[in-house]
Amino acid sequence: MIELYILLILMIIGAVLALEIKDLLSAVIITGAVGLCLSAAFLLLKAPDLAMTQLIAEIVLVIILVRATISSDSRVEQSKRNHGTFVCVLISLSLFLGASGYVIAKLPIFGKPLMRISRTYLSEALFQTTVSNAVAAITLDYRIFDTFVALVALFTGVIAIMALSGPKSNNSNKK
Amino acid sequence: MKNKPNQQIKSKTGIIDNDQAEQGMSIIVKTVTRLTVGVLFVYGINVALHGHIIPGGGFAGGAIIALSLLNLVLAFGKDAALEKLSQTWAIIFTTLGLLLFMVIGLFGSGNNSILESLFQDKGELLSLLMIGSIPLLNIAVCLQVGAGIFVIFIYLVSLKPEADKS
Numbered sequence: 001m002i003e004l005y006i007l008l009i010l011m012i013i014g015a016v017l018a019l020e021i022k023d024l025l026s027a028v029i030i031t032g033a034v035g036l037c038l039s040a041a042f043l044l045l046k047a048p049d050l051a052m053t054q055l056i057a058e059i060v061l062v063i064i065l066v067r068a069t070i071s072s073d074s075r076v077e078q079s080k081r082n083h084g085t086f087v088c089v090l091i092s093l094s095l096f097l098g099a100s101g102y103v104i105a106k107l108p109i110f111g112k113p114l115m116r117i118s119r120t121y122l123s124e125a126l127f128q129t130t131v132s133n134a135v136a137a138i139t140l141d142y143r144i145f146d147t148f149v150a151l152v153a154l155f156t157g158v159i160a161i162m163a164l165s166g167p168k169s170n171n172s173n174k175k
Numbered sequence: 176m177k178n179k180p181n182q183q184i185k186s187k188t189g190i191i192d193n194d195q196a197e198q199g200m201s202i203i204v205k206t207v208t209r210l211t212v213g214v215l216f217v218y219g220i221n222v223a224l225h226g227h228i229i230p231g232g233g234f235a236g237g238a239i240i241a242l243s244l245l246n247l248v249l250a251f252g253k254d255a256a257l258e259k260l261s262q263t264w265a266i267i268f269t270t271l272g273l274l275l276f277m278v279i280g281l282f283g284s285g286n287n288s289i290l291e292s293l294f295q296d297k298g299e300l301l302s303l304l305m306i307g308s309i310p311l312l313n314i315a316v317c318l319q320v321g322a323g324i325f326v327i328f329i330y331l332v333s334l335k336p337e338a339d340k341s
Contacts, residue, residue, distance in 0.1 A: 048230035056238040063245050131227040140312045155273050158323045165330045
């Protein structure tokens with residue numbers, strides 16, 4: 001359990017560094033390190049599927065951000081911060097933490113009423129679907145409609161980016 | 176037009192320009208990418224096909240396949256990746272994955288239900304193919320996610336900020 005806390009502290013330090021550092025490329029790479037620590041934390045919590053997906057999605061995100069950072073001219077952050085923004089962020093953050101603490105105190109104990117369904121899935125999935133990976137059995141058999149809606153959401157994202165980036169002939173004329 | 180990238184390689188800030196980044200990175204990155212891109216592609220297919228046996232699945236496999244193409248874009252430029260998989264075919268693959276998912280779901284709709292698993296009770300434990308609809312659904316998800324991330328990245332690369340032009 002101590003490794004998990006070490007990873008959590010590393011992630012908090014990395015997130016603060018990524019916000020505060022001036023060089024944008026270094027900030028992108030620190031963001032990737034935070035994602036790597038999160039993937040290791042998922043692996044410690046015995047969720048290898050989630051760790052794999054998190055690792056790959058983090059790499060895709062870092063590649064996109066590196067490409068966006070290299071192609072832009074200003075690699076060093078130039079905007080100055082004033083104290084009013086800092087005070088506003090502090091007030092809203094304390095409000096958020098107070099409200100979430102109030103909500104978390106009212107939540108039921110972790111896994112107490114929900115384990116009735118998931119225990120059935122975990123015990124019956126191998127015999128009902130003959131698939132040895134229980135996560136694949138749940139996401140593609142019991143909860144297949146969620147996966148379908150996730151795919152539709154990704155497809156909608158593709159269509160939205162195609163529509164927002166304008167006509168295709170506009171790019172080829174510039175070259 | 177051919178002299179233009181050579182003049183812009185070293186600007187006054189020493190930062191790589193947009194035209195030079197389009198052509199690719201240094202020779203070290205190009206050599207390493209040439210060695211690893213095929214391994215990445217085959218590993219993505221492996222993860223997607225074994226999604227019902229080992230951790231992974233269609234989403235992770237498709238994202239690895241998209242990563243190999245994204246590496247090509249980063250190292251060699253946009254045109255080298257579009258030679259492997261053109262923009263039209265990527266959009267066709269994205270749509271085809273989603274349609275395949277829907278068709279497999281419709282075939283399983285027997286008992287007043289939709290998106291039900293088809294030939295559910297014919298599977299063999301730990302076999303690769305004859306195990307029901309989950310490998311087919313994994314292949315569909317892999318097609319959709321891999322081509323979808325590639326299309327998004329290609330469109331984001333071709334965007335040029337208008338503030339730099341003026």
